[in-house]
Amino acid sequence: MLTPRHQALLMTLAGMTVGVAVFGGVLAINGDLLGSDSQAGNVSSSKPAPSTPSCTDCLQADSLQYTLQTFGTKSDPVSAEVPNGWKSTQAGTRPRFVDPSGVWQLRFDTRGSSKSPDELVDSRARSIDEQDLKVISRANGTLIYTYVDETRGPRMGLSRWITQNGSQKTAVEITVGGRPKDEAALRAILEQATQTLQLPTADNDTRPS
Structure with a gap:
């Protein structure tokens, strides 16, 4: 049979375990969000600039x-x-x-x-x-x-x-x-x-x- 002291200690350890799990989950979620934003930013910045169409049938001086x-x-x-x-x-x-x-x-x-x-x-x-x-x-x-x-x-x-x-x-x-x-x-x-x-x-x- 657990004494009141042992019961209190177990409750403290359980609380710490839940806190660590929640903190880890928050980090994982934030990491995914940051990764998604970062990848989106990379895709956006890598788009080529639109090219200016040239005159294909013009007489070229050079x-x-x-x-x-x-x-x-x-x-x-x-x-x-x-x-x-x-x-x-x-x-x-x-x-x-x-x-x-x-x-x-x-x-x-x-x-x-x-x-x-x-x-x-x-x-x-x-x-x-x-x-x-x-x-x-x-x-x-x-x-x-x-x-x-x-x-x-x-x-x-x-x-x-x-x-x-x-x-x-x-x-x-x-x-x-x-x-x-x-x-x-x-x-x-x-x-x-x-x-x-x-x-x-x-x-x-x-x-x-």
Whole structure:
């Protein structure tokens, strides 16, 4: 038979056992909750950022390679670099080069003009008769504009008039055409043609002024 002292001791031990079990259960539950939160946080932070869709059918400036083409006349030859693979559909003093798909083109007018580039920019801007014409820029002898073609849809044109040897008269016009979304490549083609342009020397230039 247990004495009152032994009974009290057993009750104390039983209470301690229950307390330890409850404490352990609380730790286990908290551990599961923490683990779930931690895993959820890891999954959330590992999601990839959404990618920006690229233009898959745009003309890419860095993919272009160029070749030197000569045109004009025998007495007054003019040359410039045009994109590889673009075929000449018109020769002489107003040559035009078109890519195989017919979407992009580059043309020259080597006849010259007594007017200055700025005068020709203003004149061209007034004379373009196209649907939804928007002039984007007309600075430094270069006219940039967009319009809508009934057959081909949105189009962009970049026309530049160039002088020679400090003259105020225009020596040649360069125009690049394509779509508004091809603007970067169109600008690159215009710059390449401008930088590589070779004109007759003033002494040998027999073009009308």
